[in-house]
Amino acid sequence: MPNQPTDTATGLLRTEHQLILAVANSLSAKLAAEGAGIALDYDDLARYITFFRLFADACHHGKEEDMLFPGLEAQGMPHDVGPIAVMLAEHDQGRSLVRMMAEALDDARSGDPQASGDLRAGAVGFVDLIVAHIGKEDHVLFNMADEMIVGPDCRDLCARYDETCGRRYDGQTKEELERLAEEILGRT
Numbered sequence: 001m002p003n004q005p006t007d008t009a010t011g012l013l014r015t016e017h018q019l020i021l022a023v024a025n026s027l028s029a030k031l032a033a034e035g036a037g038i039a040l041d042y043d044d045l046a047r048y049i050t051f052f053r054l055f056a057d058a059c060h061h062g063k064e065e066d067m068l069f070p071g072l073e074a075q076g077m078p079h080d081v082g083p084i085a086v087m088l089a090e091h092d093q094g095r096s097l098v099r100m101m102a103e104a105l106d107d108a109r110s111g112d113p114q115a116s117g118d119l120r121a122g123a124v125g126f127v128d129l130i131v132a133h134i135g136k137e138d139h140v141l142f143n144m145a146d147e148m149i150v151g152p153d154c155r156d157l158c159a160r161y162d163e164t165c166g167r168r169y170d171g172q173t174k175e176e177l178e179r180l181a182e183e184i185l186g187r188t
């Protein structure tokens with residue numbers, strides 16, 4: 001039987017990465033189209049901001065920071081230096097970039113060129129950051145985690161991931177945020 005997303009310490013998180021990457025890549029394509037003269041749709045950008053804030057950060061990074069990273073620390077990986085410290089710093093950078101987008105959105109919609117520049121810079125910066133960040137997790141840190149967190153510790157971690165399934169993120173369930181991604185990707 002093929003591995004299920006919850007068979008390993010990182011399976012569910014790797015699955016979430018694929019959705020985040022698909023949404024980030026679709027934003028990248030729209031930014032490239034804007035560079036070619038096609039105007040950005042601000043309602044569309046608001047959906048990206050909501051997805052990045054609630055799914056990528058609150059739901060996904062929340063599980064990494066509250067569950068996976070402490071699990072690695074319990075196995076001896078340091079918190080303040082090395083891969084965990086780098087990932088935490090990148091999560092903070094991502095939050096700043098998404099906040100920059102959110103704060104610029106209304107003024108950009110009103111035609112403020114400075115806000116439009118900030119919105120674009122935040123979006124480009126976030127896409128570049130998150131694609132590289134996920135690459136580091138998928139190919140380095142998560143491979144280490146799959147070696148370090150096994151057996152009962154792995155089952156406990158996956159059970160804790162499952163517990164988050166009933167959570168709401170700013171009032172929205174994980175399933176609603178996944179549907180938002182499908183809408184963004186034009187799959188609905």
Ligand SMILES: [Fe+2]
Binds near residue numbers: 061
């Ligand atoms: Fe991640």
